[in-house]
Amino acid sequence: MKEHPDAPPGQNVHEYDGILEYDNMLPRWWLTTFFLCISFAGGYWIYYHTFDKGLLPSEEYAEVVAERDAKAAAEMLAAGEATDELLLALSKNQASINQGKELFVTNCVTCHAEGGKGATGPNLTDNFVLHGAKPTDTYNTIKNGFLAKQMPAWGKQLGEGKVRAATAYVLSLRGSNVAGGKEPQGEAASQ
Template sequence: MSMGRMDNKPASDSPRVDESPKTDHAYDGIEEFDNPLPGWWKWLFVATIVFSPFYYLYYHGGTPGRSIEEGYGVALAANTRLQFEEIGELQPDATTLVNYMEKDNWMRVGKIVFQTHCVSCHGREGEGKVGPNLTDEHYKNVKTIEDIAHVVNNGAAAGAMPKWSNRLHPNEVVLVSSYVATMRGKMLEGPRGAEGNVIAPWPEATAESETTTENDSNKE
């Protein structure tokens, strides 16, 4: 009885390891097989190189609103809005507006609201574009700080400045109004000249506000 191979394929047809192609590299008698990467892997690597400049320009090319830091700011502001229950519904009076100007954590929310809805008219930093410059000392529709919230809520200039009371949470109106108030005096240059009249300075923050601000900072 024969104990030979069970198939009819000659043993000599089986691939031998030492017949695989080799490179010219050899180290201490160790030879290196020539096993190139698959073509799809090489092209994927080439594609990442081609893609990388566009990725860099999009996210790191200086375009406002696309950086990781600003993305974090948006997420942080969204999370802060969830804390509105903590402060209740804010009233757009002078005391509240001035006090919240001193609260950095809530001003982040105001900043994001402004950068989300207001930059097309007033510029990213409030320097003015279609709408007036918000960083100088001249105001067209504002005589007191609470007038800022009134304009945000109800609009102005026969609809050129739209009303936002039907699109923003009341607290967002207060916070964005306080944020706009913090822009005053930065004197950024914009395409429009000074418009309106110089008005009295904003009221001072109350002692209660300063204590609350310090407590808020300790929570962060």
């Protein structure tokens, strides 16, 4: 940097390939905005990351999705008839899968083992079925049982909504082929 004969007095000048650049002060409004941005970023970091006060956009999104799922699940669990379409939609709804999983842990793991990989009861994570592959088949099996084959009927004990939620969870397991599962029983499910 040097004083240049062509520059206004007191101005530093850079010269590159014959082009003169003055060392201008940044405008005050620009600097103010710049420092405000920095302090905003600092405040944001402390609020969201250091003290974990607010919800980050991703968390907010997850909450909205969960709320939407829960609402859809509540409607489907209470809806008129348990059709294949309805049960299939439920099996893709995280809220009802979660509810079904809880029910499964309480009522079903004694025979179907953790995660449905099978023990006395068949493996529910392979692609083979004893009593039909349609969502309504699974639903009817859970609701009415096969008492002669040691599968209890859950309709009365759990009630309609919970039977549907358990069905949703069981359907969500099919084809997941959990490691160490019991050998396949029944027929290959085409879906």
